[in-house]
Amino acid sequence: MAAETTEQIDLSAAMILAPATPADWLVVAPVAIPILTGAVLMMIRHQTRLHGALAVTGLTVTFICNVLLLMRVLGEGPQVMTMGRWLPPFGITFAADTLGASLALVASLAALIGALYATVDIGAVGRRYGFYPFMMLMMAGVGGSFLTGDIFNLYVWFEVFLISSFGLLVLGSEKRQLDGATKYAILNLIGTTLFLATVAMLYGAFGTLNMADIARKADGLRDAAPLTTLAVLFLFAFGMKAAAFPVNFWLPASYHTPRIVTAALFGGILTKVGVYGLLRVLVMLFPPERELLSGVIAWAAAATMVVGIMGALAQTDLRRVLGFVVISSVGIMLAGLALGTPGGLAGTIFYAFHSMIVLTALYLLAGVVNGLGGGYSLRTLSGIYTSHPAMTVFALLMMLAAAGLPPASGLWPKIMLVRASIESGLPWLAFAILATGLLTTLALGRVFILTLWRPQVDGTARVTVSPATGYLALLILSIPVLFMGLYPQPVISVAESAADGILDASTYIGTVFPEGGGQ
Amino acid sequence: MEPIFAVTVAVFFATSIYLLLSKHIIRILLGVAIFGNAVNLTIFTAGRLMREVPPIIPVDLDMPAGATANPLPQALILTAIVISFSFFAFLLVLAFRSYQELGTDDTDGMRVAEPEGEELPPLGY
Numbered sequence: 001m002a003a004e005t006t007e008q009i010d011l012s013a014a015m016i017l018a019p020a021t022p023a024d025w026l027v028v029a030p031v032a033i034p035i036l037t038g039a040v041l042m043m044i045r046h047q048t049r050l051h052g053a054l055a056v057t058g059l060t061v062t063f064i065c066n067v068l069l070l071m072r073v074l075g076e077g078p079q080v081m082t083m084g085r086w087l088p089p090f091g092i093t094f095a096a097d098t099l100g101a102s103l104a105l106v107a108s109l110a111a112l113i114g115a116l117y118a119t120v121d122i123g124a125v126g127r128r129y130g131f132y133p134f135m136m137l138m139m140a141g142v143g144g145s146f147l148t149g150d151i152f153n154l155y156v157w158f159e160v161f162l163i164s165s166f167g168l169l170v171l172g173s174e175k176r177q178l179d180g181a182t183k184y185a186i187l188n189l190i191g192t193t194l195f196l197a198t199v200a201m202l203y204g205a206f207g208t209l210n211m212a213d214i215a216r217k218a219d220g221l222r223d224a225a226p227l228t229t230l231a232v233l234f235l236f237a238f239g240m241k242a243a244a245f246p247v248n249f250w251l252p253a254s255y256h257t258p259r260i261v262t263a264a265l266f267g268g269i270l271t272k273v274g275v276y277g278l279l280r281v282l283v284m285l286f287p288p289e290r291e292l293l294s295g296v297i298a299w300a301a302a303a304t305m306v307v308g309i310m311g312a313l314a315q316t317d318l319r320r321v322l323g324f325v326v327i328s329s330v331g332i333m334l335a336g337l338a339l340g341t342p343g344g345l346a347g348t349i350f351y352a353f354h355s356m357i358v359l360t361a362l363y364l365l366a367g368v369v370n371g372l373g374g375g376y377s378l379r380t381l382s383g384i385y386t387s388h389p390a391m392t393v394f395a396l397l398m399m400l401a402a403a404g405l406p407p408a409s410g411l412w413p414k415i416m417l418v419r420a421s422i423e424s425g426l427p428w429l430a431f432a433i434l435a436t437g438l439l440t441t442l443a444l445g446r447v448f449i450l451t452l453w454r455p456q457v458d459g460t461a462r463v464t465v466s467p468a469t470g471y472l473a474l475l476i477l478s479i480p481v482l483f484m485g486l487y488p489q490p491v492i493s494v495a496e497s498a499a500d501g502i503l504d505a506s507t508y509i510g511t512v513f514p515e516g517g518g519q
Numbered sequence: 520m521e522p523i524f525a526v527t528v529a530v531f532f533a534t535s536i537y538l539l540l541s542k543h544i545i546r547i548l549l550g551v552a553i554f555g556n557a558v559n560l561t562i563f564t565a566g567r568l569m570r571e572v573p574p575i576i577p578v579d580l581d582m583p584a585g586a587t588a589n590p591l592p593q594a595l596i597l598t599a600i601v602i603s604f605s606f607f608a609f610l611l612v613l614a615f616r617s618y619q620e621l622g623t624d625d626t627d628g629m630r631v632a633e634p635e636g637e638e639l640p641p642l643g644y
Contacts, residue, residue: 152595152598156598156602159602159606163605163606163609166609166613170613170616173616173620175620175621175631176631176632177632178613178616178617178620178621179617179621179629179630179631179632180632181613181617182544182613182614182617182629183626183629183632185606185609185610185613186544186547186548186551186610189551189606189610190539190551190554193551193554193555193558193603196558196562196599197557197558197561199562200558200561200562200565200595201561201565203562203565203566203592203595204564204565204566204567252633253632253633254632256632257632314639314640315640316637316638316639316640378640378641379638379640379641446640450640450641
């Protein structure tokens with residue numbers, strides 16, 4: 001090409017000529033590090049003894065990179081890197097704005113704690129079947145979904161974390177796992193394929209896949225292309241991934257079947273990627289269409305939160321209780337999407353941070369309780385307070401957080417969402433959020449009373465698995481929960497800046513297309 | 520050309536959705552395979568169809584002289600085919616394994632993870 005010909009070709013119209021500075025690599029580090037760690041783990045698949053330590057190290061480095069990236073994004077605005085030096089929209093762009101960078105940060109923290117707990121929960125057989133490589137590749141997919149600036153690339157990252165999650169879900173090949181995995185795999189595959197079909201139609205209408213390019217061209221195409229149809233399809237496809245009512249039935253069918261660490265990672269992280277997709281596409285790319293659909297989203301949100309928590313009230317298995325709590329938390333996040341106001345979206349984003357941490361913690365808590373009480377059934381679990389009083393402190397804190405009561409983190413995002421609902425003239429949505437809070441208190445309060453508070457039921461076996469690692473994991477997760485509950489201002493300002501970044505995409509577009517060029 | 524493809528895509532989607540609504544896993548899997556191909560054809564058609572003009576720029580030009588075939592949909596479809604093929608392979612094995620373990624491919628009979636008539640949680644203590 002250019003190197004072979006003697007005449008000088010001016011490439012500046014098509015390519016980025018400035019070399020990438022080391023700081024630019026931060027944008028791709030949260031994806032590159034987990035992929036590399038996963039690849040290394042696969043290569044040393046015979047030395048599974050090393051897997052746990054390597055995965056924890058890899059995720060720690062990812063976490064640190066995410067912290068640095070978020071600090072840079074907050075200081076200097078969105079960070080962009082385009083692959084292969086092609087100018088956007090031709091090269092695939094990675095664009096980290098406050099929304100993506102902050103969610104990637106919280107997800108990597110949840111994954112790090114999950115990996116820490118996996119060192120006791122996943123035995124030699126699980127390691128041999130590749131728990132850690134699957135987990136690292138899943139985190140690469142999650143990080144890629146949060147940071148990519150290209151909608152087809154978003155689809156690819158969805159598939160990356162989906163196929164890794166299949167691997168995690170069937171690890172062990174028990175009957176119930178295969179049953180749950182069949183439903184999870186088929187319904188999620190249909191959801192993402194539908195997402196791809198929507199991307200195809202979007203490409204047909206816009207001729208571009210770069211999200212910044214789509215955002216700036218949408219206004220000009222509104223009369224010519226059926227953008228509302230695209231928005232409805234995106235709502236359905238991402239809603240399916242987020243487990244919104246009425247397309248949530250794969251979640252309670254499968255989330256209680258895998259190892260408890262896997263369930264913690266799924267419940268904490270994966271549904272939020274669906275919520276992130278909804279925020280990114282409906283708020284940033286198609287705001288008028290979101291406005292049109294807001295009634296539908298509001299009803300779906302209210303139904304998701306109420307149906308979810310009603311399901312939790314009826315369950316005997318602790319893990320199935322938590323599966324329904326995951327669904328109801330998705331409903332609360334959809335409420336902010338339905339409102340679409342800065343306050344509502346900031347509430348949704350804050351709730352996503354909170355819910356990633358707290359749901360991971362609740363599943364890990366269930367794992368520790370299982371180790372102490374031998375089982376997950378609320379009929380037999382009992383008397384843990386007398387043997388392990390410290391457990392009660394963590395359990396109480398996490399359950400207060402999930403129910404949205406002080407001093408834990410769930411209080412503030414719910415206040416923001418309730419206030420935004422009332423300001424938008426939807427008092428029934430505010431009522432649904434508050435009623436869900438009450439029902440969550442009932443559902444988890446019953447778990448607390450039966451599992452920890454009540455005296456030991458006669459004839460139940462007492463297994464003693466050392467809860468030390470579980471305590472460490474829960475202690476680390478308690479720090480952000482208490483911090484967000486007692487000193488919420490920094491988190492609120494991050495959530496507000498993330499909401500502003502998607503409501504007014506001009507900064508995002510301006511970073512991807514510096515001179516407004518690249519056409 | 521596009522209208523013919525649009526009709527073909529519609530037939531593909533209709534067939535796959537009909538199969539996906541079945542109770543039997545094997546039919547659902549066939550539906551998933553056709554669904555993936557319906558989407559691939561959608562991408563192909565969405566990129567606009569043009570025959571016999573490869574997207575090659577002559578040596579002395581910076582841009583193609585006229586309209587050429589669109590190479591991007593092919594790259595997208597290639598990615599999508601690889602992904603849908605690997606997922607289909609995984610699903611086939613998964614379906615076979617669950618048939619071995621559960622003894623049925625009828626989704627109504629697959630109630631191991633969510634058994635019928637489960638006992639309620641304790642109502643007091």
